[in-house]
Amino acid sequence: MTKKISNKFIESNLQEFAENNGLESLPEFKQFEHLSNYLTISKYHPEAFDSVEVFESVDMDAGSNFGIDGGAILVNGNLLLNESDLSLYSKSKKLELVLIFNQSKTSANFDSGDIAKLGTAVQNFFEENPKIPLSQELIELKNLYNRVLEPDYIRMIDRKRFPRLEMNFITTSRHQADETTRAVSQQMIKNLKTANEDLASVDFNLLGSDYINDTYEDLTNRYTVKIKFDRRIELDSIKDVFGSYIGYLDFSNFLELVTDQNQEIRNNIFYENVRDFQGVDNKVNTEINETLTSDELRDKFILLNNGITVVTKQLTPLQNNEYELGEFQIVNGCQTSNMLYLNREKKSIQNGLFIPIKLIHTQDNEVISKIVKATNRQTPVPDEAFVALDKYHQNLQKFYELTSRELNEKIYYERRSREYQNSDNNIQKYKIVNVHKQIRAFTAIFLNEPHTVASNHPYN
Structure with missing residues (x-):
């Protein structure tokens, strides 16, 4: 029983x-x-x-x-x-x-x-x-x-x-x-x-x-992380941004940011990064690995690496230069983060390695979209990856909202990933449609090719 x-x-x-x-x-x-x-x-x-x-x-x-x-x-x-x-x-x-x-x-x-x-x-x-x-x-x-x-x-x-x-x-x-x-x-x-x-x-x-x-x-992004961020410069006031900082973290604080309670990497914090981890054999990642494993280059990591950009919707200053982050994403730096994680057991990295970081506290979705687009423009990323940031999709989101008023149950177009995840409206996940679901539905119904979209691949 x-x-x-x-x-x-x-x-x-x-x-x-x-x-x-x-x-x-x-x-x-x-x-x-x-x-x-x-x-x-x-x-x-x-x-x-x-x-x-x-x-x-x-x-x-x-x-x-x-x-x-x-x-x-x-x-x-x-x-x-x-x-x-x-x-x-x-x-x-x-x-x-x-x-x-x-x-x-x-x-x-x-x-x-x-x-x-x-x-x-x-x-x-x-x-x-x-x-x-x-x-x-x-x-x-x-x-x-x-x-x-x-x-x-x-x-x-x-x-x-x-x-x-x-x-x-x-x-x-x-x-x-x-x-x-x-x-x-x-x-x-x-x-x-x-x-x-x-x-x-x-x-x-x-x-x-x-x-x-x-x-x-x-997985529902309701956790908080504390980091000691004493090596930082606070930027001047920026419209629609509560606070922004440029600085660097030591390796132990970086791990607190990117790993969960089981010391496994938090894959969900990279979803806004446009491009997933490309593997250890990727040219850029090979170079990162060479820097981390070289006695001559390791201390120059902070000079050779562009670092990571973190956007957080919750940021609480604590005592002794500690900050508590909630609902955050690493919008640029997926490759760097994964390579650092894979090398975490090396004692030579655990001490004396510093990671450049840009920390931005905002709840404005348009600002977040612009940051995602700008930070990912520094490396070759196809324009299709930014499609959900376009004006057309802003209008489509509004269309969903207006049309749903005539339906028995409302449906929502999630233009940006996890946009409705922690909303006050408590929207059920199955009522949310993202750009990938729309592409699959259009291909299956209007192009009459359902066999080509029977896939869960993130870019299908």
Whole structure:
């Protein structure tokens, strides 16, 4: 029998999550499975769940499945839903492949039997002839995985670091897993590594209430970050800007800004950056890496790098030159931030490295749009990436607002990403239409080519 969630914080977040995504009619345990999939997948691809259909696509539990509630394949940080998605990477130089399998329990404990069941089910998934029958959803996921491993794609996989397997056992427990359950998960890792030499790494995460609540707050951008910003110059008064600063952070303060409570990089803070992380082999990133790893160049990083631009809607001065930021985005500096994060373990970087930073406090969306456009003009970015900033889209947003008055339910055009996320109107996510959804809808209906847009790729 499925237990009702007793954790009030999880219960509140789950209710909000279900309402925002049109899932409120589902039973609580099913909502929790969807929430678990949302949390574990969105940390790689923050905009993956842009429709209810995506929740259904990663749901592996239609009632006849063994041990696995959710499953997903990510390529270069993007959710892979079908072969049409995969074709987008046919000309890529390198593929980063991650597999995620989830088991979710509303009960407030880590059960070693259920943990072993997840490990066994995942191992069965990789068998050439699975002894435990796979659900139709798992069969489709397995076919897609096998397709990625065919010669035309497997040659592009970075075999030293990928494919990477991540298993997540998620409960509402307030406590850490005990020694026995941790030992069971470690044995599952050992078994999978032995049986699947193709896997570059295997992780088995035992996740409780702190992970659920903290990650949900993180993904909904309701967290705050404190940084010590004592090396700064405050600029003169600027119209529609509450405050702006130019300065630099030491490495430890920079990490506070870009990593979450699990010391993983906050991918969602780069969504306004126009261009996603381009990988370690990108020419610019190779040069950044050379600077960070060179004894002769490392101390000159602050001179050689343009730094990062942070726009925040909440900025509170604290004591001792500390500032608290909320609802912030790194609108320029995605490549720099990721390369610094990847080199975070090097002791030579942890001390004496300074990162240039421009910090802007404003709540004016037009100002933010101009900053995004201006800062990203410094490197070659196609004009199409700025389309949502044009006057046409401002008028289209107004058109949505006026036309929606005649509908049973209002819909909203989100011209700028996450524009309505923390609005006072508490708008449900499924009522929000962005530019990517519009392109897909137009192509599918008016051009009669739905097969070409069955993709979750951010530029499709």
